[in-house]
Amino acid sequence: MSNEKRALLSVSNKEGLESFARGLVAAGYSLISTGGTKRLLEEAGLHVGSVSEVTRFPEIMDGRVKTLHPSIHGGLLGKRENPEHMNQLAELDIEPIDLVVVNLYPFEETIANPDVAESEAIENIDIGGPTMLRAAAKSFQDVTVVVDPGDYETVLQGLTDETLTLSERRRLAAKVFRHTAQYDSFIAEYFAGLTEEPYPESYSVSYEKVQSLRYGENPHQSAAFYKKANYTGASLGQAEQLHGKELSYNNIQDANAALEVVTEFTRPAAVAVKHMNPCGVGTAEDISSAYEKAYEGDPVSIFGGIVALNREVDEKTAAKLNEIFLEIVIAPSFSDGAHRILTKKKNIRLLVVDMTGKEENEHKLTSVAGGLLVQEVDDGNLNTVELEVATDRTPTEQELEDLRLGWQVVKHVKSNAIVIAKADHTLGIGAGQMNRVGAAKIALEQAGEKAQGAILASDAFFPMPDTVETAAASGVKAIIQPGGSKRDQDSIDACNKHGIAMVFTRMRHFKH
Template sequence: MEQKTALLYVSDRTGIVEFAFELSRLGYAIVSAGATAKLLLQAEVVIEEVENLADLPEPWDMRLKMAQPRLFAGLSMPAGAADLHIGLAAINLYPISEIAEKGYLSETEVMEYVDPGASALLKAAARNFTQVISLCDPMDYEDTVSALSEFKDIHLKRRRELAAKSFSHCSYHDATVAQYLAHDWTAFPEEWVIGLKKNQDIKFGENPHQKAALYRRTGERPWGLPAAKLLQGSALSFNHYLDLETAWDLVSEQTDSACALVKHASLVGAAAGYRLSENFRLAWESDPANAPGSLVAFNREVDAETAKQIADVYLECAVAPEFSQEAAEVLKLKKDLRLITLPSSLIAAKEINIHPISGGLLVQEQNQHTLPVEIRAVTQRTPTETEMHALKFSWLIAKHTKSSAAVLSCGTRTIGIGSGQPSATEAIRIALFKSRNRHPILAPSDSLVLASDGPLSMDCIVEAMHTGVQAIIQPGGTSHDNHTVHVCNQKGISMVFTGLRHFRH
C-alpha cells in the first residue's frame, strides 16, 4: 500500500502542530520545510525535511528549495506515477497586505516575502484536486481531519471547493503584490484583478434582509472610509457608509471651513466659510424638516461650541478630522450618536470609480475636476465678487448632489436643493419650493445664486428668474445657449458657463 504523504509549508502557523499530529495519527508521512518544519520538530512531530528529498546546493534559500521538481511531480502526477505522491498540501502565503501596510519596510524588503515556490506548489495541488487535497486556510483543518477520520477521504465536491479557495488565495496574494508595485491606476487594462480584504462585517445591507460587509483595497496603507475610526456609538451601517462617502467627499473639496448634512445619500444642506458652529447652524436651517437623522461632516476639528449645537439635535453620525477633548466630553452624553474621525480624503491621482452591473463592472476615472482655471461669464452683466464666491461654492455642492441637481444658495450656504430628478427643470422646481418654504425672507445683502450640474434649458431659466435669482452657474454647451443668454441679459441676471458637466448617479 502506497504511503500517504502530506506537505505542510505555511506562513500562518495557526493550528499547524495539532493538524500535523492528527495527520500522523491517520497514517500520513509529513514533509515540511523552513519555519514550519522547525516548529513541528520543536513539537516533536516526526517529519521529513524538504532538503532531504533531493541533493540541493547548500547556499540555496528555502524558496528555491521549494521549487524542486520532485515536489511538483508528487503534487501533479497520478498516484503511482512518481516515486513520491503527495495527497494533501497545506500551504499558505505570506500576508503581503499586512506587510506592505506597515509602511516602514522598503520595496526590496517587502518583495522578500513573495514566495513564488509556495504559490506554485499550492496551485499545482489545487490543479490536481481529484488526487490532492489543497488547503490554504487553517479554518479548514478540523473538517478535513473529521472527514478523513470517518470516511478515509474527502468528497470530490469538497475537494473542488478547497481547490477554488486555494486558487483564490493565490490570486489575492498576486493582486496585492501587483497593487503594491503599481502604486497608480493603469488606465483601463485588458485584464484586471483587484485585491480586496474584508475590513469588517456589517450587520446588514441597505435592507435588513441583505447581508453586507466592508472590504478595503490591499497593497497599501488603509485610507478613505475603511480607515474611519469610530470613537463612540454602535457600528456604522451599510447606509451610513453611503452617506459618509457623499458628505466627506463634499466637505473635503472645500478649502474654507465647511459642514454638510446628508441623509439617504442625498444632500440636505451645506455651508462654508463661517465659524464651524455657524456652518452647522446654516446647513441645518437649509432644510430643518429633513435634517433630523442625518449624518453631519466637517472638514475642521469640531470644537466645544459646535458640539453643543450637535448635542441639541438628533443626528445619526458626526464625522470630522478630529474632535477636541472638550467637544468629545460634550458629545459623550449622546450615547446613540456615532462619532467618527477620518484622515484627509484627498483623492489619489488617477483614483477610479467602480459601479457593479449584472455580469460585470462599469469603471471610470474619479471626477476630480472642480472648476476650470478661468470660468467664463457669458452675459452682459458679470458676477460681482460676492456672487462669484457664492457661485463657486454652489457649483461644488452641485457636483456632490444626485443628478439632475439644482442648488440654490445665499452666499456660501444652501437654501434649497433639488436632486435625483429626471430633468433639470424638476430639480429647480423642488429647490425653489424648498427655498420659498424654508426661507421666505432673505436679507437684501444676500446673493441668491443657482447652480446646475447639467446644461439648462429655457424652461429652467424662466423658473429661476421668477424667484429672484441674481446669478447662475451651469455647464452650457446646448442649442439653447444663445436664447438663455439673451433672456438673462434682459433680466439683468449674470450667468457663467463652466464647460464642465458634473452628473452623479
C-alpha cells in the same frame, strides 16, 4: 513508500506557526520546510527536513527556484485513489505530501510604499508559493491546505481528533483560490499602472471583507461590505467606529456620500446628507459655525441624516449636533468633551476617518446586469478651469465665493441638479429631477425668501432659458453652469435682461 504523513510549511507571515508546527508533530506529521521558516522551527527545537533533501536539488537563483520540482508537485497532485498515480510515485521514489501551509511574499505590502522600486516589487512576486497552494487546493480530497493563520486552531483540532472533513478541506481550498486570485489581482493592477493601461482587456480588482450586513437596501436583500486594500484616500473601509450600533447598507452609502462632499473643502466645512444627496452644506472659519450654516440650509431634511465634518468635533459643535436626531457623525477626530456629549445617545454612530489622504488615478466602478462600468472618479474642480463670464454683469467677489461653493456641492447631487447658495452655505437643493427647471423650482422653493441675492449652480447646461426665468423670479443674482448648449445665447440674453451675472465652467458634473 512511507505511511508517515508529511507537512510542508513555507510562510512569509510566521504568526502562530511554531505552536501549529508543534501540534502537527504531536499529531504524527513530519515537517518539511524552506529558508527562514525552516530556521525558525529549528530554533524552536523542532526537527525539520529541507525541501532540497526532498528534491535532491539545491535552491537556485537566490531562492527563485526551490519548490518547483516533480518531487514536490508530484507529492501534492498524485491522486491517492488512482493506482496508476500511486504506482508512478512509487517508481519515482516520490512521497505524498498530506498538508501544505503556505502564505505568500508580501507583494501587497511592498507596493503600498509609493516609492518602491520596480525591481523590489518584482522580487516580491511569489511563484513557488501560489503554485504549491493551487496544487494542494486542487488535491483537497487528499491534501489539507492552509493559507490563513486564523485557520490553524481549527485545522489542528480536526487533525488531532481525526474529524477534519472533506467539506472543511474543500472550504480551505476555496479560500486558497480566492487568496491566489487576490494576489494575482494586486500584481495585475500594479503592472497596469506601470504600463499605463487604465482599461486593459480584462479588469482585475480585489476587495477584502469588512463585515457582513444585516441586510441590503431592503430587509429581503442580503449584503456585505468590502474594502479595497492599500486605499490611500478618505474611506469608510478604514474608519474607526467609536460608538453606536452596527452600520447598515444604507448608512454606509449615505456616509460615503457625505465623506465625498466634505473632502472637497479645505476650509472648515460641515455636510448633511439624506438618501445620498447633500441637504445642507456650510463653510466657515470654525467648525461649529460651519455646522450651524449646514443646519440652516435645511433644518427639516437634516433630521435623521448623516453629518460629516472636516475638523475635530469640539464640545460646542457636539452640543449643537446633540440637539437633533442624527444617524451618524463623521469627523477626523472627537475631543474628549465632544465624545462624552454625543455618546449620551445610545444609537448615534460616531466614525473617525482620516481625511488627509488622496487616491491617485482612482476608478469608479458601477455594476450593471452582467457587466461593470469603469470610469475615472470625477475629480474635476474649478482649480483646473478658468471661469468664463458670459453676461454683461460680472459677479461680485462674494458672489464668486458662493458660486464656487455651489459648484463644489452640485457635483455631488444626483442629476438633474440645482443648488442655491449664499453667504457660504446652501439654501436649497433640487436633486434627481427629470428636467432642469423642475430641479430649480424645488431648490428655490426650499430656499424661499433667502433666495434673494443668492446664486444658482447647475450641474449641466440650460437647453432653454426657463431655468434662468425661474431663478430671476426668486431674486437669484448669479449663476454658474457648464455652458455648451446650442441655445446658450437665449439664457445669456435672459440673464442680461434681469441683471444676473452668469459664468460658464465648460465642465459638466452629471451624476447618475
